[in-house]
Amino acid sequence: MKIIIDRFDGKKKYESTYELTSAEIESKTLLGVLLLIKQTKDVSLNFTASCRSAICGACAVRVNGHSYLACDTKMEELLEEYENPESMRISPLNNFRVITDLVVDWEPSIENLRKVKPTITPKSEFSEKTGCVQTQADVDAIKKQWDCILCGCCASECNKLEADASDYMQPFVFTHAYRAADDSRSKDPMIHLKPAIANGLWNCVHCQECVDRCPKGISSFGDIESLRVMAMKKGLNEGMGPAHAEAFLLDMVEGDGRLNEIKLALRSEGVLANTTKLDIAYNLMKAGKMNPLHIFGGEKIEGHAELVKMVEAARKAEKEGTIK
Amino acid sequence: MSEQKFTRRDFLQSACISVSALAVSGSGVSAFGAEDTKKSGNSKGLPSCDILIIGSGGAGLRAAVAARKNNPNLTVVVATKMMPSRNATCMAEGGINGVTDFSNGDSYKLHAYDTVKGGAYLVDQDAAIKFCELAGKAIAEMDFAGTLFSRTEKGGVAQRMMGGASKRRCNFSADKTGHILMHSCLDDAISHGVKFLMDHELLEIGVDGGKCEGAVLRDIQTGEIYPILCKSLVVATGGYTRIFYNRTSTPYIATGDGVAAALRAGLGFEDPEMIQFHPTGVQNGGTLITEAARGEGGYLINNKGERFMKNYHEKMELAPRDVVARAIEMEIREGRGYGEGLSSYVLCDVRHLGKETIMKKLPKIRHTAFLFQDIDLVEQPVPIRPTAHYSMGGIEVVSIDDMSTKIPGIYVGGEASCISIHGANRLGGNSLTDAVVTGKLAGEGATKYATNATFGEGAKTVELAKAWQAKFKEVANGQGGMSDIYTLREELGKQNWDNMGIFRTQDKLDALSSALEDIQARYEKIRVADSNAVMNTAFTDYVELGNLILLSRCACLAAQKRLESRGAHTREDFPKRDDANFLKHSIVSMKDNKLELSYKNVVVTEFSLDGRKPQ
Numbered sequence: 001m002k003i004i005i006d007r008f009d010g011k012k013k014y015e016s017t018y019e020l021t022s023a024e025i026e027s028k029t030l031l032g033v034l035l036l037i038k039q040t041k042d043v044s045l046n047f048t049a050s051c052r053s054a055i056c057g058a059c060a061v062r063v064n065g066h067s068y069l070a071c072d073t074k075m076e077e078l079l080e081e082y083e084n085p086e087s088m089r090i091s092p093l094n095n096f097r098v099i100t101d102l103v104v105d106w107e108p109s110i111e112n113l114r115k116v117k118p119t120i121t122p123k124s125e126f127s128e129k130t131g132c133v134q135t136q137a138d139v140d141a142i143k144k145q146w147d148c149i150l151c152g153c154c155a156s157e158c159n160k161l162e163a164d165a166s167d168y169m170q171p172f173v174f175t176h177a178y179r180a181a182d183d184s185r186s187k188d189p190m191i192h193l194k195p196a197i198a199n200g201l202w203n204c205v206h207c208q209e210c211v212d213r214c215p216k217g218i219s220s221f222g223d224i225e226s227l228r229v230m231a232m233k234k235g236l237n238e239g240m241g242p243a244h245a246e247a248f249l250l251d252m253v254e255g256d257g258r259l260n261e262i263k264l265a266l267r268s269e270g271v272l273a274n275t276t277k278l279d280i281a282y283n284l285m286k287a288g289k290m291n292p293l294h295i296f297g298g299e300k301i302e303g304h305a306e307l308v309k310m311v312e313a314a315r316k317a318e319k320e321g322t323i324k
Numbered sequence: 325m326s327e328q329k330f331t332r333r334d335f336l337q338s339a340c341i342s343v344s345a346l347a348v349s350g351s352g353v354s355a356f357g358a359e360d361t362k363k364s365g366n367s368k369g370l371p372s373c374d375i376l377i378i379g380s381g382g383a384g385l386r387a388a389v390a391a392r393k394n395n396p397n398l399t400v401v402v403a404t405k406m407m408p409s410r411n412a413t414c415m416a417e418g419g420i421n422g423v424t425d426f427s428n429g430d431s432y433k434l435h436a437y438d439t440v441k442g443g444a445y446l447v448d449q450d451a452a453i454k455f456c457e458l459a460g461k462a463i464a465e466m467d468f469a470g471t472l473f474s475r476t477e478k479g480g481v482a483q484r485m486m487g488g489a490s491k492r493r494c495n496f497s498a499d500k501t502g503h504i505l506m507h508s509c510l511d512d513a514i515s516h517g518v519k520f521l522m523d524h525e526l527l528e529i530g531v532d533g534g535k536c537e538g539a540v541l542r543d544i545q546t547g548e549i550y551p552i553l554c555k556s557l558v559v560a561t562g563g564y565t566r567i568f569y570n571r572t573s574t575p576y577i578a579t580g581d582g583v584a585a586a587l588r589a590g591l592g593f594e595d596p597e598m599i600q601f602h603p604t605g606v607q608n609g610g611t612l613i614t615e616a617a618r619g620e621g622g623y624l625i626n627n628k629g630e631r632f633m634k635n636y637h638e639k640m641e642l643a644p645r646d647v648v649a650r651a652i653e654m655e656i657r658e659g660r661g662y663g664e665g666l667s668s669y670v671l672c673d674v675r676h677l678g679k680e681t682i683m684k685k686l687p688k689i690r691h692t693a694f695l696f697q698d699i700d701l702v703e704q705p706v707p708i709r710p711t712a713h714y715s716m717g718g719i720e721v722v723s724i725d726d727m728s729t730k731i732p733g734i735y736v737g738g739e740a741s742c743i744s745i746h747g748a749n750r751l752g753g754n755s756l757t758d759a760v761v762t763g764k765l766a767g768e769g770a771t772k773y774a775t776n777a778t779f780g781e782g783a784k785t786v787e788l789a790k791a792w793q794a795k796f797k798e799v800a801n802g803q804g805g806m807s808d809i810y811t812l813r814e815e816l817g818k819q820n821w822d823n824m825g826i827f828r829t830q831d832k833l834d835a836l837s838s839a840l841e842d843i844q845a846r847y848e849k850i851r852v853a854d855s856n857a858v859m860n861t862a863f864t865d866y867v868e869l870g871n872l873i874l875l876s877r878c879a880c881l882a883a884q885k886r887l888e889s890r891g892a893h894t895r896e897d898f899p900k901r902d903d904a905n906f907l908k909h910s911i912v913s914m915k916d917n918k919l920e921l922s923y924k925n926v927v928v929t930e931f932s933l934d935g936r937k938p939q
Contacts, residue, residue: 011858027698043854099545100856103547119514132467176511
């Protein structure tokens with residue numbers, strides 16, 4: 001079969017095609033194939049790899065547009081997934097600056113981690129001499145987030161980063177912020193929460209691609225949601241993001257259960273801000289995505305009464321303190 | 325500029341590193357875009373920082389944090405070959421030793437005793453005692469720094485038993501202690517404002533007038549090779565078991581670059597022959613099948629279908645690591661294994677445990693077997709063979725108090741160092757402790773030194789950098805064969821494995837010695853088939869291979885002359901431990917490009933050499 005690799009030599013982009021026999025692919029991982037190409041066919045091919053056992057995170061690449069940890073992916077699984085294709089395209093992770101070939105720049109990611117202050121500031125009853133006290137339940141609450149190996153698969157798939165990275169950090173950065181903020185040893189979640197909000201917490205577009213592609217099964221999307229809940233509870237509910245969330249709930253409970261696009265925009269950003277977006281609204285209406293008559297309300301969705309009941313039960317439980 | 329917004333690029337442009345590197349590199353392409361040379365801390369205007377740390381595993385990161393804490397006014401930079409977190413520390417699973425619970429009669433001294441005994445008495449006992457005292461304290465410190473340990477019912481850090489320990493003192497975080505520990509080290513370093521030079525490779529250490537002056541780094545991203553001055557240097561580049569390239573459990577990048585550079589800079593390489601073998605690596609490459617496979621009741625089977633461990637030890641598969649490793653090699657050598665040459669193996673069978681147990685208790689091992697051997701443990705046994713695992717030897721250290729070396733200004737930590745805590749054989753759970761304890765000590769030592777030191781002139785380091793720039797031009801000229809480096813690397817691994825593996829003899833080691841000469845000669849002729857300076861990883865592989873050959877030669881030399889069996893060093897022609905002649909450390913050093921072997925006495929203080937427990 002053909003392995004096509006997207007190349008970049010620091011100046012120009014091109015692609016290289018390598019013909020591999022089935023014997024060369026058999027029983028190998030994707031990393032095994034990359035190593036074979038570098039060591040026998042083309043030493044100028046650059047990629048990074050270190051532990052080869054799915055714990056260091058160095059070898060993430062894209063195959064046919066989707067991110068994989070190369071050492072943790074068998075070729076036969078890939079072939080099955082893509083229904084025995086004649087060729088596969090291997091590219092560097094998306095949403096990172098490419099240094100060369102399959103190698104990307106991690107420096108901005110480390111700086112993003114720096115922003116959310118990834119380590120805990122322990123409560124004052126703990127000390128460096130005696131350590132901390134923590135229950136296993138509190139450990140279990142955040143242990144999944146600690147599985148993050150900084151491979152970048154989530155960031156590569158992130159639609160928000162693809163659309164506009166200027167006001168948003170990689171999904172794994174929020175996971176790191178959450179695991180520090182939710183650590184029971186931590187003095188104050190605000191230390192991590194505030195920079196998360198300042199760096200795009202409310203800008204996640206809920207596509208959940210990060211969850212889908214994480215080789216460790218971590219949900220950065222879930223961690224972003226949890227941070228948002230934390231923010232609302234802490235009274236950090238100013239701004240468009242929280243207003244947007246509030247509008248969703250209003251539509252669900254007091255409205256007809258259908259998301260009211262017009263009201264949503266008005267409630268989230270206000271009337272004034274929306275007058276500048278009339279062209280978008282017009283396009284949406286033209287495409288049949290928004291019904292202008294909905295401003296007066298629409299038909300209730302099926303099962304709306306049950307939905308309202310559920311929301312109210314949740315609110316009651318929260319008041320009584322039976323759920324966090 | 326606030327600390328949080330300080331990027332590497334900013335850092336390069338700021339006071340620490342300035343423009344004059346251009347004058348040296350002559351490449352016209354520069355990462356140092358700054359105009360202002362006056363701000364730089366040294367008279368020549370060369371790139372500089374107060375403390376330069378090479379390596380970003382547990383030891384390097386703890387050194388960096390220690391430096392930031394002890395003197396926040398100093399600039400601390402960690403140079404690392406990829407990005408921090410792609411290292412051996414994150415691969416550790418079992419746990420980190422350190423006495424935190426004294427209620428069961430455990431003590432620092434008992435930990436030290438176990439360590440000394442486990443190390444076959446090649447351990448410096450004063451160092452071991454200090455190390456074990458600090459080990460207990462390090463656990464609380466790491467907990468405070470954010471490591472997410474598994475917990476006891478009272479909320480303390482949980483402990484488990486490990487091989488060779490007389491009490492339960494291995495603190496753990498599920499079965500990924502190394503990963504969790506390393507990431508908390510990284511988080512802590514980030515939060516303390518440590519700066520990183522990623523994709524930077526150490527080529528040489530500059531020593532002038534007997535003092536550390538700086539280092540030569542290669543920015544792999546741009547290809548730029550430049551000198552950087554520092555007041556003190558911490559080498560924390562990890563071990564060198566990659567000399568067995570095709571049979572080791574360590575990551576690809578752990579190639580002993582720091583040990584090799586230190587050797588060339590004039591430091592001693594202590595106990596290079598002491599390399600630990602783990603009994604069960606997958607046949608295909610040597611990645612670990614953890615001890616749990618045997619712990620849960622797995623069998624080791626030879627080609628006759630026998631559980632051969634019954635012929636070697638009463639505890640069968642649960643015998644100590646070195647016994648199991650030797651037994652497997654013996655089976656293979658006597659024709660009771662499968663396969664040929666370096667691909668030989670025996671089988672590890674867990675099928676009798678049943679699908680449910682395998683799925684529940686050994687999911688990781690099942691995954692490893694699937695990835696590397698393409699088999700399902702539920703249906704098939706996995707081919708395994710011992711694999712090189714840990715280097716007890718390393719750069720000679722003068723004092724464990726600050727992990728200083730004979731060259732003022734150079735400090736070492738972690739697996740790259742040898743203050744001889746592990747002697748001839750490291751105990752399970754002591755490696756992570758080594759990383760965090762000696763890393764921190766080295767960081768503190770380097771800080772104290774840098775606080776009172778001034779920058780060197782840099783002439784020697786500039787000269788070394790120029791030599792490497794010339795070497796890049798000469799070697800990476802695009803004219804070489806495609807697989808020259810990799811064929812030679814495999815050959816090196818095979819020669820080392822066959823002749824300096826688990827069973828050693830004079831004949832084999834002598835044969836290896838001449839084979840290594842031949843390999844060195846072939847290495848000199850290698851030309852890299854890629855001349856692009858940008859991220860030329862083939863040249864990185866080339867440099868690493870050179871280091872591995874050098875370190876192999878040191879290990880071979882020391883192994884040839886150690887006429888006894890001790891710990892990991894098994895000489896079939898000298899099967900007994902010989903305290904009368906060899907209760908001493910081998911020190912290999914380099915003079916005029918030649919290797920020399922000398923010895924240093926083992927420090928014996930508290931513990932007798934007959935295995936008696938201390939009173």
